Amino acid sequence: FLLVLIPTIFMGATLPVMCKYFATEEANLGQQVGYLYSINTLGAAAGCLFAGYFLIGFFGVLETALVAAGINLLIGLVCIVVFKKAEPGVTCGFGLPKPASVSLQLDKENSLWLAISFLCGFTALAYEVVWTRLLVFGIGSTVYSFSLMLANFLFGITVGGLLIVPFFKRKIDFRLLLTLFQFGIGLYLIFSLYQSNWILSSFIRPFLWDDAITEFWINMRNASALMFVPTVLFGMSFPVLTHLVTKGSQDIGSSLGIVYGMNTLGGIVGSIVAGYLLLPNLGSQQTLVCLSMLNFLSGMLLFATSSLFTGFIRKGAAISLSCLLFLFLLKMPNDLLKEIFLRDSFGKKNPEQLIYLKEGLTTTVAVFNDDRSGFRSKRLILNGINMSADSMNARKYMTLLSYIPLLLVENPKNVLVICFGTG
Incomplete structure (x- = not known):
């Protein structure tokens, strides 16, 4: 905790600061945030692969950390040189800005978006914990497999951030879009449980590999089949949430920072709850089912509070869907992952x-x-x-x-x- 706290605080502050500087047009805010979010996440995915497959193997863990720190220092120096205001005869001092109150109004609507942002982060990182556990059966448990899994997770978010950009040019109901994303995540997770034996191929013994490229693509196929669709939908959800929260806000940076912070806080809580409570007590399948139910409930909450149809129809549909989900859970077998657990190399x-x-x-x-x-x-x-x-x-x-x-x-x-x- 003490090792990573300070650098991750600065990492978390980077995206809101960049959005404050680059996302200046309210009409194109969603597109600009989507592009920045995607580029930032793509860099994270590339860093995972580069560190896991090249740097650690050739240079070691300490040297890899020093390379990353050197890149951060270089970026900081470039920013100072490029953006400092050169005025002859004037001494340029350094100082932190005075703390200011957040301009985001926490009304009923914004509170809902922040709650959804928290739940998106919660379920995304909780899913990642369970996926890491399941992918051991398909890609092993080496530093390469972990790097590949994390890079695949981040790449899906990158693709989602890019796919959502064209939607901001159209006049559509973003609440409805977010509702569909939540239902889509839940549905794919249930589908993946029923098709787990097809989605995850057996772990291949190293002496059967034709070459490293074959190994890489087989492992990439396993990781992508399991997590690509839901991570794309998660990646599409964050720019939509920022668009809904920052719409009409006078301080885009602070508003986006709150959304980003709630999303990250949800991820922290989700990873802890999944790893320390759900997995040890419920197992992989029931943990995935519980998390998918959270996505379904988020979707039903968004639908029930929308302006579609009449209030009576919305509430009736939400109650009916809840009953169907309950009946489905009663009929759902509790050994869907058994075929994965009952196989070896x-x-x-x-x-x-x-x-x-x-x-x-x-x-x-x-x-x-x-x-x-x-x-x-x-x-x-x-x-x-x-x-x-x-x-x-x-x-x-x-x-x-x-x-x-x-x-x-x-x-x-x-x-x-x-x-x-x-x-």
């Missing part, structure tokens, strides 16, 4: 051979009866990867592995070897 296991299955805090554990070698044995699988077995072949290589530490120490007197080279 050799393929899907037979559910009838399952002995034990448990989602833990950091790992999903599965134990099977395995008769692939012609003899009945038990096999331990963690996060979709074979770790250990009690078959004759497995016992042979594990016994041989136990000699390696002994060969590296001259004249050992006391020996203790636990799980060396296996799970």
